[in-house]
Amino acid sequence: MAAIYTRVGTPVTGKQAEAYKFAVKRAEALKKTLGIEQEVFIRVGGTVGQIVGVSRHDSMADVVATKEKVIKATLDGKIPTAPAGVFAKVTESLWMQP
Secondary structure (H helix, E strand, C coil): CEEEEEEEEEECCCCHHHHHHHHHHHHHHHHHHHCCCCEEEECCCCCCCCEEEEEEECCHHHHHHHHHHHHHHHHCCCCCCCCCCCEEEEEEEEEEEC
């Protein structure tokens, strides 16, 4: 079954622009380093200013394997981490597409 992975960041008040720039930079690094296509969106309803990164995967196993690669690349300094004080909260979700 296909899977969709989302990572939602709620920026600290006044940091929305910086949060969006970071999310785009991270998506570009994921593409360049690991070939992962990640779309970046800004929420306009509900909690305005939230940033979401969305990636699509062939299976749950692919999500796990990809997550392991992302963690390693991040620890190796190939994928950026958010600057301190930009996000108040970040959550991840995994969606199945039957």
